[in-house]
Amino acid sequence: DFGDGPAQVHPFTEDISAVINFIDRQQADGGDDLPEDVAGGLAAAVGLQWASQARTVVLIADAPCHGQHHHAFGDTDSYPAGDPTGLSMRTLMQAFRGSHIDFTFVQLLSDTDKMQRNLQLAYESAAGPENISKFELRDLRDIIEEAGGYTALGTERAGEVSAMLSAAVTPSIHASYQSYTSGVQTYSAPVRTSYAGYRGSSARKAAGTTMSAAR
Incomplete structure (x- = not known):
């Protein structure tokens, strides 16, 4: 959020290890209020050097952006009128659509309901x-609740969290590529359907790791 330092941005690359290392270095801290600088993150994303014709952006958020018209937090928003730098969420979304970039919103909590709509x-x-x-x-809200709730998903359950996010994100990216190649708008399978497969795969990997360690 504002006051927590500059946004961390990694350019497009085919070096998967570099991206993973970049993400691993990030820390979630700071934050004087509940909303976050979502607009700043989206502005950074739309400003990347988009070259591929199959384009998609994924927003994973557990808090809404600034601006009381995007949430129900009342006066807990330090910037109730919206982004203090003048960024407009509407303009950013129009830029994504105008640039032929698919947009996937991964919902974790109901706090982002209004913003998502x-x-x-x-x-x-x-x-x-x-x-x-x-x-x-x-x-992902129902799946998260069935797993014990958002606060129960700590680092010791990283495999389960990975399966949830994979089920939410990967099929959507595949659908974007299919839309590009076919010229027909294509949507992905329901999250719950995808999650069953990813969860089973995660469990099999964990079992394999346990067996290897026991040998």
């Missing part, structure tokens, strides 16, 4: 049917 409306109203770019909501 606003973003989807802005994105989908930015162009007509001739623009096949799409907005996908990948809702």
Whole structure:
């Protein structure tokens, strides 16, 4: 959020290890209020050097952006009028659609309900049917609750969290590529369907690791 230092941005690369190392170095700390600088993150994303014709961006958020019209937190928002730098969430979503970038929103908590609806409306109203770019909501809330709730998913359950995020994100990226190659708007399978497969794969890997350690 504002006051927590500059946004951390990694350019597009085919070096997967570099991206993983970059993510591993990030720390979640700071934050004087509940909303976050989502607009700043999206502005950084839309400003990257997009070269591929199959384009997708994924937003994973457990808090809404600044601006009381995007949440129900009342006066707990330090910037109730919205982003203090003047960034507009609507304009950013229009930029993604206009640049033919698919947008996937991964919902973890109900706190982001209002923002998600606003973003989807802005994105989908930015162009007509001739623009096949799409907005996908990948809702993990029920799966998270069944796993014991958001606060129960600590580092000791990293495999389970990885399966959840993989189920939410990977099929959506595949669908974006299919849309590009077919020229037809394509959506991914329901999250719960995908999660069953990823969870089983995660369990098999964990079992294999345990057996190897026991040998």
